[in-house]
Amino acid sequence: MDRIYFITHTNEKYSYIESAKLALDNGIRLIQLRMKHSPIEQIKQTAYELLEECSKYKACLIMNDNADLASSLGFDGVHIGQNDENIKSVKTKIKDNQIVGLTCNNFEQIQQAKELSADYVGLGPFRFTQTKEKLSPILGIQGYKDIMQQCRQMDIELPIYAIGGIRLEDVNQIVETGVYGIAISSLILEASNPQNTIKELFQRIKDSAK
Numbered sequence: 001m002d003r004i005y006f007i008t009h010t011n012e013k014y015s016y017i018e019s020a021k022l023a024l025d026n027g028i029r030l031i032q033l034r035m036k037h038s039p040i041e042q043i044k045q046t047a048y049e050l051l052e053e054c055s056k057y058k059a060c061l062i063m064n065d066n067a068d069l070a071s072s073l074g075f076d077g078v079h080i081g082q083n084d085e086n087i088k089s090v091k092t093k094i095k096d097n098q099i100v101g102l103t104c105n106n107f108e109q110i111q112q113a114k115e116l117s118a119d120y121v122g123l124g125p126f127r128f129t130q131t132k133e134k135l136s137p138i139l140g141i142q143g144y145k146d147i148m149q150q151c152r153q154m155d156i157e158l159p160i161y162a163i164g165g166i167r168l169e170d171v172n173q174i175v176e177t178g179v180y181g182i183a184i185s186s187l188i189l190e191a192s193n194p195q196n197t198i199k200e201l202f203q204r205i206k207d208s209a210k
Contacts, residue, residue: 001060001120002030003181003205004198005161008050009034011189016046017053019189024057026198032079032183034064047073062101067093077101077119082109082136087116103163105136107150114156122183123147125164126174129186139164141173148178168200175208 006023008016008031020031033050035043047063051073054061062077063070067090070078077099080090090100099119104110113121127138139147144162151160162174163183171182182205191197 001159001181002028003209004028004201005030005032005122005163005181005183006188007032007034007064007163007183007185009185009189011186014189017049019185020050021053022188022194023198024053024059026195027202028198029057029059030062031059032062032064033075034079036064040069043069044073047075051075062099070098071095079103079122087113087118091117105139107147110147110151110156110158110160111154114158118158120159120161120180122161122163123179124162124183126162126170127165129165141170141177144174144177144179152178168197168204171201171204172208175205181205 006028008019010016010019014022016035023031031054033047035046047069051061060076062079063075064079065084067078067085071094075098078090078094079101080087081103087100087102101120101122102113102118103122104113110121125136125138126140159180161181161183162179166174166182166184166187174182182201188194188197
C-alpha cells in the first residue's frame with residue numbers, strides 16, 4: 001500500500017471528484033471515497049466516475065462505510081469506523097481480493113483490528129479536525145509514540161496511517177514514531193499550492209520513514 005492516503009472531501013474550490021483528481025494528478029495512488037450524508041444515488045454516480053479515474057492511474061480506491069456498494073461496484077476495499085458495521089460482517093459481503101481498513105483511537109482497538117484480520121488501520125485523530133464528526137480523543141505526537149511502541153512490543157505489523165488535522169510540519173515527527181503512512185484531506189485541499197504541498201509531503205515521508 002502507498003504511504004499517502006487521500007480521503008475525498010469538498011470545499012468551495014473542489015468537488016469530491018475534483019479533490020480526488022487533484023490527488024491522482026500529483027502522484028497519490030491510494031484514495032478513499034468518503035461522502036458522509038450524501039444520497040446513495042449521488043454516491044453511486046460519483047463512484048462510477050472515480051473508479052474510471054483511478055483505473056487510468058492504476059490507483060487503489062477504497063469505499064467508506066458501505067461494504068455492499070464496495071463489493072457490487074468493484075472497489076479495492078472498504079473502510080469502516082468503530083461505530084460502523086463490524087469487520088466479520090463486512091468480510092462476508094466483500095470479495096476475497098478486497099481489503100478492509102478500520103479507524104482506531106487506541107492500542108486496544110488496534111489489537112482487535114489485528115485479531116479480526118483488518119488489512120490496515122487509520123489511527124487518529126492527531127489533532128482537532130472539522131473534516132470528521134464525533135471526534136475520538138486527540139492523540140497528539142505522544143499518543144502516537146506510546147501506541148506505536150506498544151505495537152512493536154506486541155509484534156503488531158499492520159500498516160497504520162496517521163490521520164486527523166495533520167500539517168506539513170507534523171509529518172516528520174509523526175512518521176518517525178513508526179506509522180506506515182499519512183492520511184490527508186484538508187492539508188492539500190486548503191493549500192495555496194496543492195501541487196507543491198503534495199510534493200513536499202512525499203519528500204518528508206521519504207526522509208523520515210524507517
